[in-house]
Amino acid sequence: MLGYTIRRILQMVPVVIGATFIIYALTFLMPGDPVAALTGSRPLPESTVAQIRLAYHLDDPFLVQYGNYMLGLVQGNFGIDFFGRPVLGLILERLPVTFALAMTAWALKMVIGLAIGVYGGLRNGQAGDHFALVFTVIFLGIPGFVIALGAQTVFGVQLGWVDPAGIRAGWPLAFILPALVMAIEASAGLARLTRTSLVDVLRAEYLRTARAKGLSPRRVIWGHALRNAMIPVVTYLGLSLAGMLGGAVIIEAIFNIPGIGGLMVAAINNKEGTVVVGIATMLVLVYLLFNLFVDLLYGIIDPRVRI
Amino acid sequence: MSTTNPQNRAGEPADEVLLRVRDLEVEFNTSKGVATAVNGMNFEVRRGQALGILGESGSGKSVTARAIMGILDMPPAHIPRGEILLEGEDLLTITPRRHRQLVGSRVSMVFQDALTALNPVHPVGRQIGELYRVHRGYSRRDAKAAAIKMMDKVRIPAAASRVNDYPHQFSGGMRQRIVIAMALALDPVLLIADEPTTALDVTVQAQILELLKEQQEERNMGLILITHDISVVREVTDQVAVMYAGRIVEHGPTAEVLSRPGHPYSRGLAASIAGEELKGHRLPAIPGTPPDLLNLPVGCSFANRCPFGTAECLTAIPALESIDEARHSACFQTREVLAHAHA
Numbered sequence: 104m105l106g107y108t109i110r111r112i113l114q115m116v117p118v119v120i121g122a123t124f125i126i127y128a129l130t131f132l133m134p135g136d137p138v139a140a141l142t143g144s145r146p147l148p149e150s151t152v153a154q155i156r157l158a159y160h161l162d163d164p165f166l167v168q169y170g171n172y173m174l175g176l177v178q179g180n181f182g183i184d185f186f187g188r189p190v191l192g193l194i195l196e197r198l199p200v201t202f203a204l205a206m207t208a209w210a211l212k213m214v215i216g217l218a219i220g221v222y223g224g225l226r227n228g229q230a231g232d233h234f235a236l237v238f239t240v241i242f243l244g245i246p247g248f249v250i251a252l253g254a255q256t257v258f259g260v261q262l263g264w265v266d267p268a269g270i271r272a273g274w275p276l277a278f279i280l281p282a283l284v285m286a287i288e289a290s291a292g293l294a295r296l297t298r299t300s301l302v303d304v305l306r307a308e309y310l311r312t313a314r315a316k317g318l319s320p321r322r323v324i325w326g327h328a329l330r331n332a333m334i335p336v337v338t339y340l341g342l343s344l345a346g347m348l349g350g351a352v353i354i355e356a357i358f359n360i361p362g363i364g365g366l367m368v369a370a371i372n373n374k375e376g377t378v379v380v381g382i383a384t385m386l387v388l389v390y391l392l393f394n395l396f397v398d399l400l401y402g403i404i405d406p407r408v409r410i
Numbered sequence: 411m412s413t414t415n416p417q418n419r420a421g422e423p424a425d426e427v428l429l430r431v432r433d434l435e436v437e438f439n440t441s442k443g444v445a446t447a448v449n450g451m452n453f454e455v456r457r458g459q460a461l462g463i464l465g466e467s468g469s470g471k472s473v474t475a476r477a478i479m480g481i482l483d484m485p486p487a488h489i490p491r492g493e494i495l496l497e498g499e500d501l502l503t504i505t506p507r508r509h510r511q512l513v514g515s516r517v518s519m520v521f522q523d524a525l526t527a528l529n530p531v532h533p534v535g536r537q538i539g540e541l542y543r544v545h546r547g548y549s550r551r552d553a554k555a556a557a558i559k560m561m562d563k564v565r566i567p568a569a570a571s572r573v574n575d576y577p578h579q580f581s582g583g584m585r586q587r588i589v590i591a592m593a594l595a596l597d598p599v600l601l602i603a604d605e606p607t608t609a610l611d612v613t614v615q616a617q618i619l620e621l622l623k624e625q626q627e628e629r630n631m632g633l634i635l636i637t638h639d640i641s642v643v644r645e646v647t648d649q650v651a652v653m654y655a656g657r658i659v660e661h662g663p664t665a666e667v668l669s670r671p672g673h674p675y676s677r678g679l680a681a682s683i684a685g686e687e688l689k690g691h692r693l694p695a696i697p698g699t700p701p702d703l704l705n706l707p708v709g710c711s712f713a714n715r716c717p718f719g720t721a722e723c724l725t726a727i728p729a730l731e732s733i734d735e736a737r738h739s740a741c742f743q744t745r746e747v748l749a750h751a752h753a
Contacts, residue, residue, distance in 0.1 A: 317514030
């Protein structure tokens with residue numbers, strides 16, 4: 104297990120290099136000049152521009168710039184933005200907010216998706232199953248921002264149950280509505296997967312064996328069916344946790360939540376390469392760590408893939 | 411293998427009827443109509459008796475077993491008629507709670523494919539121990555100890571160190587031994603083995619059959635062995651019921667039925683065994699195919715394939731009638747078939 108974990112961590116190195124390289128190249132290729140973007144329509148004096156370009160190595164060839172960046176990165180240095188603030192500090196200031204939102208959404212999604220999926224799976228082909236199907240299809244069909252704006256208008260503005268925007272109320276109050284919006288949209292897919300997986304497992308021979316042992320229906324379901332049905336679901340859940348971080352960007356914009364999404368959008372507008380790449384690198388790292396976690400968890404749930 | 415001792419356990423008469431199946435019918439609702447999988451089964455199993463149910467795929471053997479165990483998927487299956495009396499209690503009418511008490515403890519089952527029959531995510535010891543926990547209220551520790559004892563009994567080497575292993579870590583033969591250990595754990599009076607050796611290679615098959623036979627004799631259990639393999643029936647069973655299209659067509663002592671079949675279908679089966687004398691010849695097969703279960707013929711189901719068929723066979727269903735004190739056959743031409751018996 105330990106050897107496997109170490110191997111998996113080593114495998115991350117080329118992935119991180121590849122991912123940062125692509126992101127770095129994309130920001131490098133972004134149209135427009137970052138220094139010009141700094142001050143908008145008022146041009147800076149030639150000498151200041153040259154100084155900034157020199158300070159930020161903007162005139163170096165692409166590979167040299169990238170090499171310098173990576174050199175800093177392995178030392179834990181994410182670089183500085185155009186205002187001299189360290190990028191790592193910017194990210195760490197915003198990341199907990201996004202994390203709180205994504206985790207809340209993920210937990211809600213897990214509860215909603217699993218509940219509907221298991222319910223539908225156990226009622227396979229009956230009215231309850233059809234109800235679950237209709238629910239999931241509706242929420243798969245409506246675009247996320249429509250649900251978000253609708254929920255904001257109804258619960259935030261008209262009913263006034265929660266603040267329509269901002270995080271002044273703190274966790275959990277300020278996060279419930281945006282997280283619920285994210286969760287409902289994402290839980291549809293989870294519910295479908297859970298339902299299908301459970302229906303498959305319920306047909307398995309070992310469930311026949313369980314019934315032939317004289318076990319109660321409850322024990323057959325909880326003791327023998329659910330854990331097997333969860334094997335594909337866990338993979339999906341783990342991968343989607345990382346996806347939630349990315350998905351938070353739109354929701355953060357709608358609900359005015361000062362998370363990493365807002366920072367990213369601002370950085371792209373300002374063509375601040377170091378910030379964009381820094382955030383992206385951080386997300387890649389988080390994503391890879393979640394992946395590793397899922398794979399290790401997978402082995403615990405399914406002994407057949409245990410290492 | 412020793413011969414069956416009719417009085418293995420003091421006070422238990424050897425001829426006590428453990429299971430009596432009466433007029434059992436099982437139908438399946440399919441998109442194309444109602445398929446009759448079991449069509450009026452009647453048989454008994456006595457203490458210490460090994461009954462073979464012999465028949466080809468689709469003849470209703472496994473469906474009968476599942477009906478007894480109460481593990482048919484209903485729907486699509488349903489049982490419009492019949493009784494399944496286990497030690498006098500009708501398994502089809504008792505409460506679900508009582509049914510769960512009997513199944514797994516008084517009557518239990520060995521499945522065809524041990525790999526799919528065992529839950530892949532639970533250690534084998536836990537799967538065996540679960541029976542003790544649920545039926546006898548053992549503690550986790552006691553259940554594990556009992557599971558190890560059971561694994562020893564079915565001769566799984568180093569049982570104590572393998573009790574926490576998972577099904578995929580065992581070989582096919584060892585897995586089947588675990589399924590057998592599970593079936594025997596609560597000392598059932600009746601064991602149903604549904605094609606227990608079909609998924610195994612030939613050398614392992616022999617060991618598993620020997621184990622089943624030995625345990626049956628040691629415990630003086632009733633055994634129902636379901637198979638399409640005549641040699642398995644010959645090796646293990648005292649009585650055989652030959653099934654065709656959901657009915658028993660012939661029933662009697664195994665040796666007699668196989669050597670002197672009284673029904674044309676059993677005759678065809680017996681003739682199809684490859685032996686020394688058939689070397690170099692084409693294997694005799696029964697021509698034609700079994701009837702469509704969705705649309706059973708008015709007369710005898712076997713009539714269209716039968717070399718002895720008469721006009722009567724197409725219009726009436728022959729009843730299972732006694733041909734001598736121990737044997738029954740469902741054929742209008744039984745005398746004729748017996749007269750044509752091969753040496």
